[in-house]
Amino acid sequence: MRVKICGITQPQQSIAIASLGATALGFICVPTSPRYVTTSQIRAAVAELPANIDTIGVFANASIPEISQIVVDSGLTGVQLHGDELPDFCYQLRQALPNVEILKAMRINSLEHLDTAADYTEYVNALLLDTYHPQQLGGTGKTLDWTMLEQFNPNCPWFLAGGLTADNILEALSQVNPSGIDLSSGVERTPGDKDLDKVAKLFEKLGSRE
Numbered sequence: 001m002r003v004k005i006c007g008i009t010q011p012q013q014s015i016a017i018a019s020l021g022a023t024a025l026g027f028i029c030v031p032t033s034p035r036y037v038t039t040s041q042i043r044a045a046v047a048e049l050p051a052n053i054d055t056i057g058v059f060a061n062a063s064i065p066e067i068s069q070i071v072v073d074s075g076l077t078g079v080q081l082h083g084d085e086l087p088d089f090c091y092q093l094r095q096a097l098p099n100v101e102i103l104k105a106m107r108i109n110s111l112e113h114l115d116t117a118a119d120y121t122e123y124v125n126a127l128l129l130d131t132y133h134p135q136q137l138g139g140t141g142k143t144l145d146w147t148m149l150e151q152f153n154p155n156c157p158w159f160l161a162g163g164l165t166a167d168n169i170l171e172a173l174s175q176v177n178p179s180g181i182d183l184s185s186g187v188e189r190t191p192g193d194k195d196l197d198k199v200a201k202l203f204e205k206l207g208s209r210e
């Protein structure tokens with residue numbers, strides 16, 4: 001299973017988290033976030049990482065030229081679209097960045113909303129289902145209603161996100177069957193400062209399922 005740890009701000013923590021077992025690291029490129037990092041901060045973190053670690057820039061309602069510039073300048077391997085981007089935007093981004101992984105985040109608040117996931121699967125590499133919050137785009141620490149996702153089986157891989165922690169991950173994975181998981185505030189001390197003990201505990205829990 002892919003494990004993405006999001007909201008990394010410190011290069012040393014990115015190396016430590018990768019060596020604990022993360023397969024992907026997320027860097028927040030949304031200026032209003034307390035976890036925002038600049039292109040040069042991302043470049044410094046990415047440069048230190050082994051090549052098998054996916055490095056994902058998280059954007060919300062940014063333009064294609066803006067996303068492309070940051071991806072090229074920082075050496076990211078993927079882009080997560082966390083705003084109100086429509087399927088056609090994902091298609092256009094794919095044309096602009098054909099070799100870059102595209103994840104579309106959906107902040108789910110109803111079963112009807114979940115149905116719209118099918119509109120994206122043709123244009124993205126994976127979906128990421130996160131919790132809807134009226135004021136925050138992401139990093140909310142709030143869990144989704146996992147019962148809504150029990151039958152969720154899109155035509156592309158998908159990540160479960162939203163309020164996951166070492167303490168609730170096994171319960172979540174007993175209810176739903178994602179291809180990957182994404183965690184941020186559940187493994188940090190303060191926004192952007194990851195707690196390596198919590199990350200280690202997460203991988204211990206995941207290891208206990210095997």
Ligand SMILES: O=C(O)c1ccccc1NCC(=O)[C@H](O)[C@H](O)COP(=O)(O)O
Binds near residue numbers: 026163
């Ligand atoms: O984390 C942020 O600050 C953030 C800000 C704006 C857009 C997206 C953001 N995070 C995206 C993520 O992928 C988080 O990992 C995801 O929302 C889960 O967060 P959490 O509930 O804290 O585990």
